[in-house]
Amino acid sequence: MTVVGQLNPSPRLLLGPGPSDAHPRVLSAMSTPLLGHLDPQFITIMNETQELLRQAYLTKNPLTFPVSATGMAGMEACLVNLIEPGDKVVVCYAGYFSSRMIDVAGRTGAEVTVLERPWGTVFDLQQIRETLQRVRPKVLGIVHAETSTGTLQPMEELGNLCHEFDCLLLVDAVTSLGCTELKVDEWGIDAIYSCSQKGLSCPPGLSPVSFSDRATQVIKARKSKVQSWYLDLTSVMQYWGGERTYHHTAPITMVYAIREGLRLVLEEGLEARWKRHWNNHKALKAGLTAMGLPYTAQEGHQLPQLNAVRIPEGVDDLTVRKQMLAQFGIEIGGGLGDFKGKVWRIGMMGHNSWPKNVLLVLSALEHCLR
Ligand code: PLP
Numbered sequence: 001m002t003v004v005g006q007l008n009p010s011p012r013l014l015l016g017p018g019p020s021d022a023h024p025r026v027l028s029a030m031s032t033p034l035l036g037h038l039d040p041q042f043i044t045i046m047n048e049t050q051e052l053l054r055q056a057y058l059t060k061n062p063l064t065f066p067v068s069a070t071g072m073a074g075m076e077a078c079l080v081n082l083i084e085p086g087d088k089v090v091v092c093y094a095g096y097f098s099s100r101m102i103d104v105a106g107r108t109g110a111e112v113t114v115l116e117r118p119w120g121t122v123f124d125l126q127q128i129r130e131t132l133q134r135v136r137p138k139v140l141g142i143v144h145a146e147t148s149t150g151t152l153q154p155m156e157e158l159g160n161l162c163h164e165f166d167c168l169l170l171v172d173a174v175t176s177l178g179c180t181e182l183k184v185d186e187w188g189i190d191a192i193y194s195c196s197q198k199g200l201s202c203p204p205g206l207s208p209v210s211f212s213d214r215a216t217q218v219i220k221a222r223k224s225k226v227q228s229w230y231l232d233l234t235s236v237m238q239y240w241g242g243e244r245t246y247h248h249t250a251p252i253t254m255v256y257a258i259r260e261g262l263r264l265v266l267e268e269g270l271e272a273r274w275k276r277h278w279n280n281h282k283a284l285k286a287g288l289t290a291m292g293l294p295y296t297a298q299e300g301h302q303l304p305q306l307n308a309v310r311i312p313e314g315v316d317d318l319t320v321r322k323q324m325l326a327q328f329g330i331e332i333g334g335g336l337g338d339f340k341g342k343v344w345r346i347g348m349m350g351h352n353s354w355p356k357n358v359l360l361v362l363s364a365l366e367h368c369l370r
Contacts, residue, residue: 012325013352015361016333017147017306018175019197019204020349022257026202029260030253037250046240049255052262053208056177056200056270057192059184063216065240066196066206066258067231068251071174074193074207076104077231078170079141081219082191085109088137090167092123096148096336097172101141108227113137119338120149120296120308125157132165138218139168139191144182145175148336150308150345151297152180159188168215174198177208178265178350179277179305190215196254199305200261201350205254264351277304280353284346287362291369296343305353307346308339312369317341320368328364 014021035042046065054064067073079101083089089110091102094117105112113135117123123142132140140162144153155171162169168190176182178199184192190212197204211219211233219233226232230248239247265273281304285295293309295302311317317334321344324330335343346361 011329013328013330013357013360015347015352015357016331017345017347018195018349020201020347020352022203023201023261023264023351025264026257026260029256030203032256034252037252038244038246042250042252042255043244045255045259046244046250049259049262050240052259052266053210056262056265057182057184057208057210058186058270059210061184061210061212063233063237063241064208064210066208066255067193067236068205068248068254069207070197070204071193071195071207072100073231074174074195074209075101075172076228077207077209077233078191078193079104079110079139080108080226080228080231081222081233082139082168082170082215083108083110084222084224086111087139088113088135090115090131090135090137090140092128092140092142092153093117094121094123094149095119095143095146095151096339097146097174098141098143099337101143101172105141120151121298122151122153122301125161128158129161132162132167136165137167139170141170141172143172145173145180145303145306147175147306147345148308148339149296150303150306152176152301152303154301155187155189159190162190163188168218175303175306175349178261178273179353180303181274184210196258196261198347198349200258200265201352202257202261203254205251206258208258261350277348277353280304280348280355280358281307283355283358284348284362287358288346291362291366293344296339305347305349307348308335308343309346311342311344315369317344320344320365323368324364327368328360330361330364332361332365
């Protein structure tokens with residue numbers, strides 16, 4: 001029998017694209033003893049968690065809950081439930097994560113039209129209007145905060161535009177919830193998914209989703225069965241909805257975690273939290289720019305919580321990231337897809353977005369680039 005030692009990982013500061021560090025209060029909530037997943041006390045905790053999530057998403061949607069898996073499961077849950085084979089879907093593609101939306105939508109049997117823009121740029125309403133007019137899709141999918149490029153897509157008018165064409169608006173908010181302005185009801189979002197491990201300062205493992213009444217009706221009126229058993233909301237709804245009928249065993253500890261993460265978000269206040277992320281981004285950007293590291297995202301649309309910058313000519317991506325980790329215990333991210341080896345991604349998300357961390361990452365990076 002092989003005996004391995006007790007877990008003892010080196011201390012790290014997680015300043016990459018996620019996971020970011022969990023807040024100590026979240027870790028402490030996770031050591032709370034387990035309840036049964038149908039225990040009346042746990043059901044109260046589920047209700048509280050759903051209410052906190054509605055407040056964080058700024059929505060009144062009854063169908064709001066954390067899917068028991070990571071952000072990709074949230075993406076998949078939205079797409080497999082809203083789409084039936086042959087339905088038309090438009091996906092706005094300008095980065096790595098929208099390419100996943102295209103892939104997942106295709107697997108549901110949808111007829112997918114891709115509206116493409118260069119990586120690091122945003123979509124304007126006129127382009128989207130023309131595509132909606134031409135294709136008349138059931139769903140339009142878009143990424144709010146594109147983690148591969150560090151781009152923030154404006155969202156304010158998009159819901160109204162989609163509804164003009166009787167189309168549902170699906171939004172990837174994996175990197176925006178808990179970091180930047182996000183207003184589900186005001187922006188007319190019909191389906192949205194996020195994650196626990198970035199702006200909410202929890203470990204990975206849950207994907208908060210929310211569906212408008214319009215989207216919920218579409219799901220309830222499906223003619224065909226949802227292809228995924230686990231993510232079939234017509235039955236998951238019975239557990240996270242009124243009846244609390246067993247569907248799967250909820251990850252109790254992760255629900256404790258997200259409840260605490262959301263309590264922290266709302267204690268701070270959404271506006272104050274969004275402002276904190278902007279302030280620390282401005283300081284970080286000033287430092288990175290002074291070091292000659294230009295941002296990949298279009299000016300005016302750069303994410304405060306995810307700073308993607310071009311690696312200088314002649315500098316080896318991996319050598320620097322390895323040194324950052326070994327010498328300073330700081331993790332930053334490399335590029336994905338087309339940006340592999342060309343871009344670094346520095347996250348300042350949730351509990352990690354503080355002036356102290358701005359100074360730490362800037363001085364460590366400056367040292368590694370000497
Ligand atoms: N969408 C975006 C924008 C992301 O940044 C990520 C992960 O970083 C995902 C989807 C997938 O989420 P997860 O890795 O939690 O499954």
